[in-house]
Structure formats: structure tokens, C-alpha cells
Amino acid sequence: MSQDPRLTALAATLPSMVPFVGPEEQERNAGKPFRARLGANESVFGPSPKAIAAMQAEAAQTWKYGDPTSFDLRNAIADFHGVGPENIMVGEGIDTLLGVLVRLFVAQGDAVVTSDGAYPTFNYHVAGFGGILHKVPYTGDFEDPARLIAKAKETSAKLVYIANPDNPMGTVHTPDAIEKMVTKVPDGCLMVLDEAYADFLDEAQIPRIRAENAKVIRFRTFSKAHGLAGARVGYALGSAEIINAFNKVRNHFGMARISQAGALAAVQDRAWLAHVKSEVAAARERIAKIAAENGLEVVPSATNFVAVDCGGDGVFARRVLQALVARGVFVRMPFVAPQDRCIRVSCGRPEDLDVLAEVLPKALADARA
């Protein structure tokens, strides 16, 4: 398709793309629904029943715009973390918040550092604002704080990104390792700590970082442990100065009212969070067992998904993935070698993993044929 000549010079360089093909599109193409939806690290265990009830109760109120300050939700999140509401910015999922962050800090030509194979949507935003991405490799199946910091210094990066726990591998650093990384962030650089999966950690595994530490900004989400991916609620946790900068460009009325209500109920239901963590832990063990029954190993995971090493290269793992998808199991996989030797399986209910147990041997046979 031709390009509109009125586009900005930057926009003209960007591809019109879809970063991930959604499962609904795959289902439409296949003409049938997936038997198990285990590809997007959604929480198959669902949101808190209190969150569902809150959203249902709010449905008739959707004629009203949501509170642009997300006052109640922001305060509840601040209470959860023991920080002030001025340290919390609520937004339409981490994706949207990362976009705003990049827009605020990355001018065209500015350097940004991440790991090769880390979250593609962050990279999409960097490219979309004309930033220059510098990628360092994983060390083993871990993002490497030392390499990231060294590259940030070398390139005078504005942002350095790390996810802890990591996606797509599920590995987690010790709190000490992350806290040490924060102290090494060079002047002029901001560390972006994506904690989308931190709700699956025990308290002792979470780095202790002062909210007002301006070296770092943290991101959390209701899409994973809270089971509200479809509500689009995430938040940034950082210094009041950085948090307030979001008000320069964010969509003040962007938060859906029903989503605010659901997230408020979710953050206050710690029993449901504990329940989900327990189900996820059981599902991780089951996935490892299913893998072992098929002669495969898994990468130890601190998240609600497990990277299953298919025992070959990326071409082989992709064949396994395609066979799983063809047989009704939605999964995804890492993009970059050697992590792409794995497929990434989200933690499901026992009945979802029964499907995986049934289909994986056939998919491996398909892939080997």
C-alpha cells in the first residue's frame, strides 16, 4: 500500500504492523476455537469474583466518563505499596504507560538500551518515537544487568529497560542484583523496571526500592496475577516528579470507568491474589511434569508461564509451536536465539493442562516428522 505524503518524516519510516497476532484472529483463520488458551500469559484462573461483581455493577454507569485522576484506584494501589498517591500513575495497561514514558524521555536519535529478545512492545514505542535501540544479549536465560548498564554508559542512553521477572524466559534476579543495578544507572539515564510479573513473587523476592529514587521507574499491571488483561489497567510507580510528568501528555480521560472499578476491587482482594499464586505454582509444576514426560526440560520460572526447552533449535521449536496451535493449543515462543529453543506456555487450569498433556506428544511427533 502506498504511503500518504502528508505523514511526518518519522511516521513515513515506520511499518504498519501488528506486533502480535491475537488468538481471536488465529481462531478465525482456523475456523475453530482453541481448546486451551495458553499463549499470552493471561490468568486463566480469572479475576477476583469481587472484581467481576464490581464490573457488572458498574456496567450501567458507563454513561459516565471515568474519573480522570483514578483517585480511588490510585490511592488503593498506593496503600498496597505503602507509598503516596503522588508516586502512582494509573494508565491503560503497561503498554500505554511505556509509550508515554518513551515519548517523555526519548527524542529522535536518542539511545535506548534493552536486551535482545525482551519485550517487543517497548521496542515498538522506542522506534515509534525515533529512538535508537541498542540490544545486549541475555546471559544464560537471564537479562544481564551488568551488560545493560555497560551499554547504557557506552551509548549515553536515555532509558535502560529490564523486566524482572523476565518475559519471555520467566527467570528472576535476586533483589540484591536489581537493587545494585539501580545504583549503577548512569547520570542522564532512567532505568525502566518492568514488574508485570512481580505479583507472582514472594515479598522477599521483590527488590526494595524507594519510590522517590529518581534513577528508576517501575511498572505493574492488572493483566497478569489480577486476571484483568482485557480491562487495560496498569500503573507506574516512581518519584513524584517523574509521575507528574505523565500529566504533560497522557490521555487524562483514557481510563475506562468499569476497568477502574474492577481493578479497585482486585487490588483489595489479597485472598484471591494468594489463591491465584497457589494455582500458578501448581500449574508450573504440572507443566514441568508434562515436559519431563516428553523428555523435555523447562527453565525455572518465577512467573505464570514456563519456557519449555524443545531440545532443538528455533526452527524446531517453531514447528512444535505450529503443531500445538494446529491441534488447538495457543502458545507463543521467544523471538531470539538461543531462547527460541523454547516454547512459552502460560499456566492454565488442570483441564487446560490436560489438553497440553494430550497434545504435546503429538505436536513433538509432528515436528520431528
Add this chain to the structure above:
Amino acid sequence: MSQDPRLTALAATLPSMVPFVGPEEQERNAGKPFRARLGANESVFGPSPKAIAAMQAEAAQTWKYGDPTSFDLRNAIADFHGVGPENIMVGEGIDTLLGVLVRLFVAQGDAVVTSDGAYPTFNYHVAGFGGILHKVPYTGDFEDPARLIAKAKETSAKLVYIANPDNPMGTVHTPDAIEKMVTKVPDGCLMVLDEAYADFLDEAQIPRIRAENAKVIRFRTFSKAHGLAGARVGYALGSAEIINAFNKVRNHFGMARISQAGALAAVQDRAWLAHVKSEVAAARERIAKIAAENGLEVVPSATNFVAVDCGGDGVFARRVLQALVARGVFVRMPFVAPQDRCIRVSCGRPEDLDVLAEVLPKALADARA
């Protein structure tokens, strides 16, 4: 508050602001709820009961991300307009879509034309991407196509914005006037036709513009007649080439799943839309009657709100507004003279307008005291 030195040069120039203070914040400050919520042109008549039911049914499914292509909704909207799905881009409200549009077409220093007193959030996006705003005055209480086009030519504008029907005055141009404006858009410029209130028009009042006409892009919303402001669903209608450009930078997974479900049910419930139009027409007459009982005139409106001329200047109208707010009636007003002689009252249910009828004489007395 000091500024982070790591912000981009552009971001550093932008204020941290809230474009509108939401009614919830006003209620928190007052320590009591509004008796009538008539300030944000929300549809007090609510969304279609089918949309409420669809959202309630979808609440338990919010563990799933929404379809990033909004396939079902996009196709239903395309059917509604008799265009192809490639001519429709669904997004998180018109605000978000306007932001993406400005980002795609406006580089720093590029000229953009609008009317002085027109939609502030469009201006916010233009400033946020470094565009230079050029404003022309209203003619009477109408945005002026000829002035807008002349200014677009004079400044070599990338975008020229007009809302039809207009907000905040409620006036509407003939289809001919808008169709003629489209033909006059200069080369290199894109006309932004904000039709947020077009669902309140009769079919014969709506300009006939081919979807593939690349001179113009139109915006519609579920926030007004469809009563789903809190769901955040809007859409752009334009040439496939321009629509596809949104895929360069939009948040592909930004649409809430529950909102997609609600909007899909809403767009298919034409009977509810007709019901709301009829209620709105009755409310407009009632507001005019209440105004007349207080010796005031109204601006004829094609929307779900009425601009009530308070009979003085902007200072006087602001006193009336503040007295209404203090007495429990949430309203807003135009920002710019001479339109700021008015207060803007959203169409409410009979019980909401009973409150207005009771409170307006007292507010006028307060303002005159």
C-alpha cells in the same frame, strides 16, 4: 515542582496539567455528590440495555486481552456506515485517536488550524507533539469553514479541525457547507471532521463524504448518543491508506475487551439510538423552556447539550456556572468570548432538568448579587 533534566526538549516545555477537572473531583472537594450531572455531555439516558447486558456477560472474560483488531466491532461499524472494515479504525475514544492522528501527521513546528474555543483536547495533542496552532474565530456561534480553509492555506497547515455539530455551541452546518469545505482542503493538508455528536442528527443532515476521500478523516464515538463514555470507544472513518497508517504507532492491544462487547451491542441496537435521540430532543426543548422562564435565550442545538446565553459577559456566565455547581448542578461553559456568555447544559432526564429548573433562578440571583 522542578523538572526532570532527562525529559526531551519538547516535553520540558509542556505543562503538567489536567485539561478538565472531572465531576468526581468536584464532588470530593465539595464533600457531596452532584444532584444533576449535566456538564460533560454524557448520555444520562444510559447505554442500551443490550450493551449493559453484553458488558455484564463479558465481565468474567476480562482475563483475556481484547481482540487487537476489534474484528467484530469494526465490521459492525463498517456495516452501520456502509463502508469496508478497512475504512474503520477503532480506538480508546476519540481523544486517543486524535492523539495518534496528530502524531502521524504533525512534526515539531508544523502548522495546525482550528477554531478559537473549539475542542481543547485536540489542541493539547497538537501542543504535545510540538505543532503550532493557528486559531480562527467563530462566525456567530458557528465554526467557519471559509476562515478555517483560508488559514490552512495561509499557514500551509498539515491538519485543519472542525467539529460538526460543534462543541461547545451545538450548532450544525448544512451537509452542503461541509461537503464544500472538503473540496477546498489545500494539498498537503488533512481535514479532521469531528462528528462526535453526529449520531444526534437526522440522516439528511449528515454530509455525504466517500470513505476513500483522502482529503478528510472523520471521527465518531460511543461516548455520546450510545451512552458509553466510560467504556472509551471511538473510531476513525477514512481512506484505507490513512486508516492503515494508525497501525504504525497505535497501541494494538489498547481496547478493553468489555468495551468492545458493549460497543458491539450498542451499534447494533438502532432502536435504543432512536429512543435516546427522542429523549434528547425533548430535553433540548425543556432546557430552552427553563431558560425562557428565567428570561434567557438558548443557541439552537443539534446535539445532546444546549448553550444557554446568560445574558451577560463571560465573567457573569462563570458566576452563574459556579452558583449552579455550588448548588449541585454540574455544568461547564465555553472558554472563549463571545461564546463564553453561555453555560453549556447537557440533556438530562426529566428529573435532572427538574433540578435545573429549581436551581437556575437561585444561581442567577446569586450571580447578580
